[in-house]
Amino acid sequence: MSEIHDNPSVCKDELFAKKENSVLLISTLGLGLLFNLLFYGKPLGVSYPLYIMALYLVLFWNMRNKRPLKVDQKLLMGIPIILLSFSYFLYSNQVFIVLNFMAIPILVVAHTLLLTSNNRYEWFKSQFLGEVIYGMVVRPLENFLKPFYVILAFAKRRPNSGKYRAASKILIGLLAAAGLLMVIIPLLASADDIFRQLLERVPNVFRVININEIVPRLIVVTLVTCLVFSYLWSLLSCKVGLNKGSSDTLSGEVLKTDSLQKSRAFLDPITVTSMLVLIDLLYTIFIAIQFSYLFGSLKFGLPPNFTYSQYARKGFFELVVITLINLIILLGNMNFLKSSGTKLDQVVKLLNTILVASTFIILLSAHFRMSLYEDVYGYTYLRVLTHAFMVYLFVLLAVTLCKIWRQRTQLLKSYLVISIVAYTLINYVNIDNIIVKNNIERYNQGNPIDITYLTTLSYDVVPKLVDLAHSTSDRVLADQLEKGLIYKKQVLAKERPWQSFNISMYRASKALSQQ
Incomplete structure (x- = not known):
C-alpha cells in the first residue's frame, strides 16, 4: 500500500485498472463495433433505434452500482427520444429525418445529464442549455485518451489473481504455438499434396477482405469508442447534482426566485x-x-x-x-x-x-x-x-x-x-398521408389535383397514390402517377442492407410491386 501512495504513477495505474473501467471500455468498444455494423456506408433505418437502445443499455449497466435506476420523471423523459429514434424505422419523411438527426443527440445529452445527476441547474432553467452544449462539445473530448490509459494500466498490472495468471499462460502458449506453426506448416505442406492444395485456397479467403475498407472502419470504431467512453466516463466518474436541501432550503429558493423577479421588474x-x-x-x-x-x-x-x-x-x-x-x-x-x-x-x-x-x-x-x-x-x-x-x-x-x-x-x-x-x-x-388523403378527397369532389407535387412526398404516400391509380377512370391521371412514381420505383428496386430497413419504404415497395 505504501508503494501506491509513494509512487503517483502506481496510484494512477491502480485507478485506471479498476474493474468498472474495464467494463466501461469493453461496453463502449461494443458500441463502436455496433456503430460500424449499423451505420458505416448504410442509410439510416432500423439501425437508429437499435443503437439508441444499445447506448442506454450500456449507460444503465455501467451506472447500476453507482446510481440505481429508478422509474421516475427523469427516466420517463427518455420516451420522446425512443419515439423519435423509431421514426427512422417507421417513416421516410426527409424533413423530419434531418431535424431528428439534430434533435435526438441534444435530447440524449440532456437526458443522460439528468439520469446521472450531472446537472447543476434544473432542466427547465435557461442555464441548463449551457450544460447541454458543454456535454455535446467538451465531455466527449476531455477524456478522449482515457481508454488507452485503461489498456496500459491493465497491461502493467501485476498478475495477482489466478485468473490473470491463467490468461497470461494461455497467451504465452498461443504465441509459442504461432512460432512453431510457422515452421511446421511448410513441412506438412511439403509432405502432403492434398494438405498443400488446401492451404493454397486460404489466400482466396483473404482476397475478400479489402484493406482499403478495413482501415477507415477501424478508425471509425476507434473514434466512436473513445468519444462514447469519454462522455460516459465524465458522467459516471463524478456526480454534480443539485442542492436538494430541506423544505426550508426549497422555500428559500422560491423566495430567492421571487426576489430576483422583483429586482428585475421595471x-x-x-x-x-x-x-x-x-x-x-x-x-x-x-x-x-x-x-x-x-x-x-x-x-x-x-x-x-x-x-x-x-x-x-x-x-x-x-x-x-x-x-x-x-x-x-x-x-x-x-x-x-x-x-x-x-x-x-x-x-x-x-x-x-x-x-x-x-x-x-x-x-x-x-x-x-x-x-x-x-x-x-x-x-x-x-x-x-x-x-x-x-x-x-x-x-x-x-x-x-x-x-x-x-x-x-x-x-x-x-x-x-x-x-x-x-x-x-x-x-x-404522418403529415404526408394527411396531405395525400385530403387532396384525393378534393379530387373526388371535382377539384384539380397536383400529382407532380404529391409524387415528391415521402414513401409514406406511395400506397395511397397506387390505390388512386387503380381506382381512377382518368387515364391521363393514371399515366401521370405512373411517371411520377418511376424514380421511387427505381430507388426501391435497389438492394438495401437490413440495417437500413424502413417500414415506410417496405410498404411502398410492396404497393408498387402490385401496380
Whole structure:
C-alpha cells in the first residue's frame, strides 16, 4: 500500500485498472463495433433505434452500482427520444429525418445529464442549455485518451489473481504455438499434396477482405469508442447534482426566485394598464369584425368583391405575427411588471386575460383563413405545418393564461414539455398521408389535383397514390402517377442492407410491386 501512495504513477495505474473501467471500455468498444455494423456506408433505418437502445443499455449497466435506476420523471423523459429514434424505422419523411438527426443527440445529452445527476441547474432553467452544449462539445473530448490509459494500466498490472495468471499462460502458449506453426506448416505442406492444395485456397479467403475498407472502419470504431467512453466516463466518474436541501432550503429558493423577479421588474403598472386598455379595445373591435366575416362567410357567403383565395391570403401571416407579438407582451407583463400592491394588479391580470382571449380569436381567424385557402388550392406540407404551429401556439397561450392567475406556474418548464411533446407528435401524425388523403378527397369532389407535387412526398404516400391509380377512370391521371412514381420505383428496386430497413419504404415497395 505504501508503494501506491509513494509512487503517483502506481496510484494512477491502480485507478485506471479498476474493474468498472474495464467494463466501461469493453461496453463502449461494443458500441463502436455496433456503430460500424449499423451505420458505416448504410442509410439510416432500423439501425437508429437499435443503437439508441444499445447506448442506454450500456449507460444503465455501467451506472447500476453507482446510481440505481429508478422509474421516475427523469427516466420517463427518455420516451420522446425512443419515439423519435423509431421514426427512422417507421417513416421516410426527409424533413423530419434531418431535424431528428439534430434533435435526438441534444435530447440524449440532456437526458443522460439528468439520469446521472450531472446537472447543476434544473432542466427547465435557461442555464441548463449551457450544460447541454458543454456535454455535446467538451465531455466527449476531455477524456478522449482515457481508454488507452485503461489498456496500459491493465497491461502493467501485476498478475495477482489466478485468473490473470491463467490468461497470461494461455497467451504465452498461443504465441509459442504461432512460432512453431510457422515452421511446421511448410513441412506438412511439403509432405502432403492434398494438405498443400488446401492451404493454397486460404489466400482466396483473404482476397475478400479489402484493406482499403478495413482501415477507415477501424478508425471509425476507434473514434466512436473513445468519444462514447469519454462522455460516459465524465458522467459516471463524478456526480454534480443539485442542492436538494430541506423544505426550508426549497422555500428559500422560491423566495430567492421571487426576489430576483422583483429586482428585475421595471414596468410601471399604470403605464402597462393604459397600454393594455388601448390594445384590448382595438382587438375587441377587430374581433367583432372577424366574427361578422367568419360566421357571415359561412352562412351568407363572402363579402362583396372577395374570392376565397383573396380572403384566405389577406392577412394570414400578419395574424400569426400578431399572435407572437401578443405572446411577447404577455411574457413581458408577467416577468417585468412592478407590483403595486393594490387592486391595480388584479386589473392588469384581467386585461392580460382579455389579451389572451383576443389572441385565441385571432388564431381562430388565421386557422379559418388557411382552411379556406386549402379548400381552393389544396393541401401542402407548409399549409398543414402552419395549422400544427397554430395549435402549438394555442396550447402555449393556454398555459400562459394559467400563469396569469397562478404565479407559481413555471412557464419555461411548461413550454419545454409542450414543445418536446408537440415535436414528437408531429413526427407521428404522418403529415404526408394527411396531405395525400385530403387532396384525393378534393379530387373526388371535382377539384384539380397536383400529382407532380404529391409524387415528391415521402414513401409514406406511395400506397395511397397506387390505390388512386387503380381506382381512377382518368387515364391521363393514371399515366401521370405512373411517371411520377418511376424514380421511387427505381430507388426501391435497389438492394438495401437490413440495417437500413424502413417500414415506410417496405410498404411502398410492396404497393408498387402490385401496380
